[in-house]
Amino acid sequence: MDSATPARLHVLLARDAPHAVVIRRGPSKHTAVIGWNRETDTFSLGQWLRGRIYERRCDLSPDGEHFLYFAMNGKWASSVKGSWTAISRAPYLKAITLFAKGDCWNGGGLFRYNHSYRLNEGLYAHALQWQDASLRRVDDADWQRQPGECPGIYYERLARDGWIAGVAYGDGSGGGVLPFDKPISDRWLLRKYAHAGPARHAGRGCYFDTHALVDRREGTTIAKDAWEWADVDRGRLVWAANGILGTTRIDTEGEPGADTLLHDFNAMKFERLVAPY
Known part of the structure; x- marks a missing residue:
């Protein structure tokens, strides 16, 4: 793709295994899912979609084996009505459990355990097409937040995965x-600023993250606005910016070290690939 328009990246880390999936978007109607072995820092392409995956409504099972995602291709007359929630074998997209949606209200969900999940549904129901016998849907009555758009899933996932929420504030343009x-x-500390609001920001949309490193000893902050995703992976800092995935060494008492490139996803182009199952 054009180097002036870098790929957009979002990553889901398996919480009980050294696996992850990278959701790569770009151009806007092309999305790829890539597997990441976090022990060897090697990457394997799963599949592409001509459409949008709503990364903030997705989840990876604790063992990294299954990928739950919400997608839209706008083919409203199709059997899945143009949008759907699916569970696949990571890092592929071929559904082993499939729910037709028909709109972009809510959708997606979270894994509770390796083989049980909750849908982000509320008043906007899904229509089950088929379900793998090893997977079980559970009642979503115990959501900490009400089902809703991207923040309804995303903030719940962040809290589950060890992020501590602070106090929300306005962004000056009608959002928060x-x-x-x-x-x-x-x-x-790694600080994630989760932005949400009606205004669309160029290259970011209405939901996006920025980041900062907070020095608790000195009381200072190092802005990392270009990091669209970042997390702590078993003690190391990992981040995504401008279509690349990188890591930064953080010594316990020292300053942040040099950035190390893990992978550049910008040159990828759409391929028709078949899942091996």
């Missing part, structure tokens, strides 16, 4: 920002 913190070391 909710900060989340996760410790990197005794000295350093």
Whole structure:
């Protein structure tokens, strides 16, 4: 793709295994899902979709084996009515459980355990097409937040995965920002600013994240506005910006070290691929 328009990246880390999926978007109607082995930092392409995957309404099972996602291709006369929630074998997209949606209200869900999940549904129901016998839907009555758009899933997932929410504040354009913190070391915090609002920002949309490193000893903050995704992976800092995935060494008492490139996803182009199942 045009180097002036970098790919957009979002990552889901399996919480009980060294696996992850990278959701790569770009151009806007092309989305790829890539597997990431976090022990070897190697990557394997799953499949492409001519459409949109709503990354903030997605989840990865704790063991990294299954990918729950909400997608839209706008083919409203199709059997899935143009949008759907599916569960696949990560990092592929071929559905082993499939729910037709027909709109973009709510959708997606969260894994509770490796083989049980909750849908983000509320008043806007799904229509089950088929379900893998090993997977079980559970009642969503115990959501900490009401089902809804991207924040309804995303903030719940962040809290589950160890992020501590702060106090929300306005962004000056009718939207809001909710900060989340996760410790990197005794000295350093990773801060995620989750932006949500009606205004669409170029290259980011109406839901996006920025980040900062917070030095708790000195009381200073290092802005990392270009990081569209970042997390702490078993003690190391990992981040995505401008279509690349990288890592930064953070010493317990020292300053942040040099950035290390893990993978550049910008040159990828759409391919028709068949899942091996």
